[in-house]
Amino acid sequence: MTLKLLILAVLFILSGGAAFSEYFKGHKLLSLLATIVAIIATFYLFQDIYDDLKQPSSSTQSPTVSEIVTTVEPTLQVVNPPEEIPIKVTGDFAPYFQPKQDMFETTAAFQSRRHQLLQQFNAQVKQRNLDYQAGVLRLVHYNADAQTFKVNLDWQAAWVKPFFGKLQNKGTVKVGVKAAKQIYQAGPNKPLFITANLKDNQVEIQGQMVEQGQAYSILLIPFPKMVKIPAGRFRMGDIQGAGNSNEKRIIGVRVKFIRIYSA
Numbered sequence: 001m002t003l004k005l006l007i008l009a010v011l012f013i014l015s016g017g018a019a020f021s022e023y024f025k026g027h028k029l030l031s032l033l034a035t036i037v038a039i040i041a042t043f044y045l046f047q048d049i050y051d052d053l054k055q056p057s058s059s060t061q062s063p064t065v066s067e068i069v070t071t072v073e074p075t076l077q078v079v080n081p082p083e084e085i086p087i088k089v090t091g092d093f094a095p096y097f098q099p100k101q102d103m104f105e106t107t108a109a110f111q112s113r114r115h116q117l118l119q120q121f122n123a124q125v126k127q128r129n130l131d132y133q134a135g136v137l138r139l140v141h142y143n144a145d146a147q148t149f150k151v152n153l154d155w156q157a158a159w160v161k162p163f164f165g166k167l168q169n170k171g172t173v174k175v176g177v178k179a180a181k182q183i184y185q186a187g188p189n190k191p192l193f194i195t196a197n198l199k200d201n202q203v204e205i206q207g208q209m210v211e212q213g214q215a216y217s218i219l220l221i222p223f224p225k226m227v228k229i230p231a232g233r234f235r236m237g238d239i240q241g242a243g244n245s246n247e248k249r250i251i252g253v254r255v256k257f258i259r260i261y262s263a
Contacts, residue, residue: 096121097163118196125193128210134160135192142180149173168220183211231257
């Protein structure tokens with residue numbers, strides 16, 4: 001019970017008792033005033049009780065809009081961009097790819113030493129040593145039926161071009177479905193490596209993706225070749241006589257030579 005209710009109850013009891021007491025019976029004016037006070041106290045007493053019953057308790061009170069906003073947990077997940085893969089900008093790889101033959105070294109000994117150097121290089125690649133990273137490989141799409149990734153290749157390392165020139169920027173990697181899912185979930189950007197081997201005394205390279213302790217060879221998609229079509233004349237129109245009316249006219253056309261990409 002609030003303080004206001006307590007005061008009204010006391011006034012009701014005092015004024016009501018006074019109105020009907022023996023003392024106030026001989027004083028009509030005082031008895032009337034006491035009765036009026038009792039009636040007013042009764043009115044406000046019942047009104048306050050009604051307001052208290054109408055107002056919900058604090059335990060069942062609905063939260064305000066501001067409370068709802070502050071208690072709602074966010075449902076969106078913030079996806080952080082993939083971390084940049086460190087690239088070794090410079091590096092002395094000439095001893096691996098272009099070793100010099102000493103004047104006192106036989107050709108056979110030189111080729112044997114050269115082979116050993118490339119084996120050492122390939123061993124570091126298979127251990128995923130980022131000092132031997134040639135660029136960044138980006139997984140584009142996976143074909144579960146063919147079990148191959150389509151990949152984009154960005155040859156960023158400064159030492160690649162001097163030794164191997166311009167390399168293809170697209171390729172495919174064959175990876176089993178289970179391993180492919182794990183590799184892709186770890187992020188689409190991967191370190192790009194190469195392995196090198198001797199063939200007919202020439203260094204041949206192979207793109208490599210090394211993930212989860214496994215080296216995957218990259219089948220490079222070759223650049224399309226440009227083919228020159230010589231100049232000449234040809235007839236354009238419905239030569240077979242089976243076309244539409246707007247195709248039936250046959251005219252002679254002469255063109256200069258053109259260059260197109262071959263399939």
